Amino acid sequence: MYHSLTVVALTQETPDAVTIHLERPDRQPLACQPGQFLTLILPCGPGGKKERRAYSLSSTPHEAPRLSVTVKRVPGGLVSNYLLDTVRVGQEIEVMAPIGNFTLKPSPKAARSVVLVGAGSGITPLMSILKAVLKSEPQSYVLLVYGNRNEESVIFKEQLQQLEAGSNGRLQVEHVYSQPLRPTSGHQHTGRLNRTMLLRILEQRHQFPADQAEYYMCGPEGMMEEARAALDLLRVPAARIHRESFVASADTSEVAAAQPNGHGDVTTGAAAGAPATRSVTIQYEGSEYVLDVPPNKTILETALDQDIDLPYSCQAGLCTACRGKCLSGKVHLDEREGLSDSEMKQGYVLVCVGHPMTDDVVIEIG
Numbered sequence: 247m248y249h250s251l252t253v254v255a256l257t258q259e260t261p262d263a264v265t266i267h268l269e270r271p272d273r274q275p276l277a278c279q280p281g282q283f284l285t286l287i288l289p290c291g292p293g294g295k296k297e298r299r300a301y302s303l304s305s306t307p308h309e310a311p312r313l314s315v316t317v318k319r320v321p322g323g324l325v326s327n328y329l330l331d332t333v334r335v336g337q338e339i340e341v342m343a344p345i346g347n348f349t350l351k352p353s354p355k356a357a358r359s360v361v362l363v364g365a366g367s368g369i370t371p372l373m374s375i376l377k378a379v380l381k382s383e384p385q386s387y388v389l390l391v392y393g394n395r396n397e398e399s400v401i402f403k404e405q406l407q408q409l410e411a412g413s414n415g416r417l418q419v420e421h422v423y424s425q426p427l428r429p430t431s432g433h434q435h436t437g438r439l440n441r442t443m444l445l446r447i448l449e450q451r452h453q454f455p456a457d458q459a460e461y462y463m464c465g466p467e468g469m470m471e472e473a474r475a476a477l478d479l480l481r482v483p484a485a486r487i488h489r490e491s492f493v494a495s496a497d498t499s500e501v502a503a504a505q506p507n508g509h510g511d512v513t514t515g516a517a518a519g520a521p522a523t524r525s526v527t528i529q530y531e532g533s534e535y536v537l538d539v540p541p542n543k544t545i546l547e548t549a550l551d552q553d554i555d556l557p558y559s560c561q562a563g564l565c566t567a568c569r570g571k572c573l574s575g576k577v578h579l580d581e582r583e584g585l586s587d588s589e590m591k592q593g594y595v596l597v598c599v600g601h602p603m604t605d606d607v608v609i610e611i612g
């Protein structure tokens with residue numbers, strides 16, 4: 247699951263975003279789906295400690311063996327600044343194989359409408375999905391509604407122009423600028439990418455009937471909430487809406503994973519008992535590890551302290567790299583963004599944000 251990839255090219259997309267193109271040294275492809283992410287592992291922590299961060303693929307499987315990620319600088323951020331300031335062609339980067347559920351499976355026979363709503367660096371997985379649909383589904387249409395501060399902060403601006411021009415009307419891009427440098431017109435809009443803006447844009451695009459289209463959104467939490475509100479007003483079924491978060495929301499509402507056997511059902515952290523060090527059994531790759539998890543640590547942190555090499559990436563409950571199934575006991579999650587309701591009901595948990603609430607917790611990972 248771990249690979250060493252070589253940086254084969256770099257593309258400066260905007261002053262604060264770079265695309266890093268990677269390949270295996272033997273040029274063999276790595277399996278991936280449009281919209282998935284790579285985990286980069288970089289020795290940029292204190293004392294050269296390895297840090298992991300998730301970066302969505304902006305490339306698609308048909309660009310194999312090349313995998314590309316696009317990194318935007320986060321002010322004060324450790325890994326994004328390290329990458330933007332030091333990455334160079336020829337460098338080797340350790341990665342975890344692509345994973346993620348924010349995907350679209352292209353099908354050559356499909357004739358569908360796909361609506362992508364993104365802002366800032368949230369364009370990356372949408373770009374992967376967009377290119378895959380254009381390449382593999384000749385009868386499908388894509389609408390991209392893309393919010394940015396101004397014309398100069400648009401990642402993939404020229405690439406999008408070229409794709410749109412060569413798409414025979416199958417790709418439409420609507421830019422929304424909060425502080426445009428020039429007066430906007432046509433497919434450019436001034437304002438925030440909020441529910442009113444999105445409804446106005448969707449109303450005019452008749453190839454995208456609201457209840458039949460599929461929606462993919464990725465961007466800041468506020469934008470995704472607005473987009474969700476617009477889709478609720480249009481009565482779009484939840485099953486047609488997919489979202490990816492790069493940052494944990496400020497809302498730290500507490501959720502507990504239900505046990506698959508039905509005991510205990512869903513409980514909240516507050517009601518689940520006094521904090522205590524509790525025993526957790528982890529089953530992973532044929533081995534069994536017993537951990538004593540203190541109340542101030544997550545299950546993943548405790549495992550890593552003991553040099554148990556569990557899979558993980560974002561450490562924030564977003565990406566599902568650390569997903570496991572709770573076979574017994576109760577687990578409290580600080581964040582559940584990465585899990586669907588159905589996964590929660592089946593007893594899936596994220597150990598990076600998980601705390602045992604009983605002494606009989608057994609989690610199977612992988």
Ligand SMILES: Cc1cc2nc3c(=O)[nH]c(=O)nc-3n(C[C@H](O)[C@H](O)[C@H](O)COP(=O)(O)OP(=O)(O)OC[C@H]3O[C@@H](n4cnc5c(N)ncnc54)[C@H](O)[C@@H]3O)c2cc1C
Binds near residue numbers: 283303317324325560
């Ligand atoms: C599934 C997934 C896919 C992702 N894909 C991409 C991608 O394609 N391109 C990309 O640039 N990033 C992407 N990210 C975000 C990326 O993993 C890092 O979180 C980001 O680069 C910041 O890392 P850092 O080490 O620079 O900042 P840190 O040192 O980890 O954080 C510094 C501060 O910035 C905040 N912060 C972190 N990320 C953001 C953000 N995006 N916007 C605003 N504030 C932030 C943190 O909450 C923290 O307070 C993705 C994240 C996930 C979970």
Ligand code: FES
Binds near residue numbers: 565567
């Ligand atoms: S490491 Fe990303 S959800 Fe746990």
